[in-house]
Amino acid sequence: MADPYKTLGVARDANEADIKKAYRKLAKELHPDRNKDNPKASEKFSQVTNAYDLLNDKDKRARFDRGEIDGDGNPAAPFGFGGGGGGRPQPGGGFRSEGYESGGPDMSDIFEGLFGGAQRGGGGGFASGFGRRPQPKGENVAYRLQVPFVDAATLEPQRVTLSDGKTLDLKLPAGVESGTQMKLAGKGEQGPGGAGDAILTIDVQPHRFFTRDGDDVRIDLPISLAEAVLGGSIKAPTVEKPVMLTIPKGTTSGKTLRLKGKGFHKKTGGRGDQLVTLMIDIPADNKALADFVEGWAKSNTGNPRGAMGV
Incomplete structure (x- = not known):
């Protein structure tokens, strides 16, 4: 024995x-x-x-x-x-x-x-009544998966390479964010009772001009002085592809426009929006513009901060 x-x-x-x-x-x-x-x-x-x-x-x-x-x-x-x-x-x-x-x-x-x-x-x-215990499975294996911001917003499938060299295409879940964990059954270490699981933790990477706000996407979009004063249609980027955005006449910096359904996919269904904050870009050292504004200011004595008591 x-x-x-x-x-x-x-x-x-x-x-x-x-x-x-x-x-x-x-x-x-x-x-x-x-x-x-x-x-x-x-x-x-x-x-x-x-x-x-x-x-x-x-x-x-x-x-x-x-x-x-x-x-x-x-x-x-x-x-x-x-x-x-x-x-x-x-x-x-x-x-x-x-x-x-x-x-x-x-x-x-x-x-x-x-x-x-x-x-x-x-x-x-x-x-005797003594039963055999189930054979133990192999150990789970932990991975961290870096996902580009735009891929997370659009649920672009991600190709994952496991420790054994095998690759698979991973479908991201709606509502994915940094810290989201996904289990790949049977993709861990081998054991006498079968393989353990692979546990993936998602890291959504920052974007150079998009930011996340819950299920919404935010962006500060520069516009020219002429576009702000005269209004018109301009091209604006989204997480999928550029779209045409209408700028109202007399737009001021900080005005926010909403693009419906251009944000992250929600866990409960549907999508968030993209919030576009317009920022007027004033060129530096433009003499013609400076001369124009100087002449315009002489005939315009209004105080934009008057409502604040200053």
Whole structure:
């Protein structure tokens, strides 16, 4: 009967971290996918996994250390009796299991008291009731995915390269933002119970002139003095493509116009807007403009700050 401590190569007082570390090392070396032409490795992998299952379970480990179960998790012989039902004494004081004969002693109470209950099996034997735990999956793998601002706003699919070199196209969710996490099932490390998951954390990259405001996109858009005074149609950028924007006559700096449905996709459906704040761009060192404004100012004595009391 295999000793799980020897199978994993750990001391009997090894802690959980030591046991896990030893198992992961051996599991990687002996995994069937890496040893397709070596059946002995596959057998050893199974032994290593069984040993880890037992030692990773605090209750089973304690029972094994007390001698109540063997290295396979099966009940050990109580009071020197062999497993199973009644039998005839054999040399060395053991019993040879033959099943229960008619009128023979019923040892079910002993088994129930020792092992927390037993189920009668076929042919008068007893099943221990110890079930195998599910095989542990491999570790999850964490990734950080940098997504361009415009791609996040338009939900442009992203190509992701995993640690094994494989690539896949990732569909971004509506409402994606920095800190959003996405799980790719089965794309983590391999384990005896299957692969773990890949956990992607999204980082939306800043843009050189767009900013985000909830589900809306903001932009400060420069316009010329002539466009502000006379009005007209100008081309404005959006996260998808430029659109024509109408500037009212006499527009002042700071006026904000709204482009419906040009923002981020919302979790609840639909899209936010793009908010365009107009900023009048005054050219420096333009003598003609300076002369014009100087003459214009002489005939215009109004105070734009008068309503503020200054």
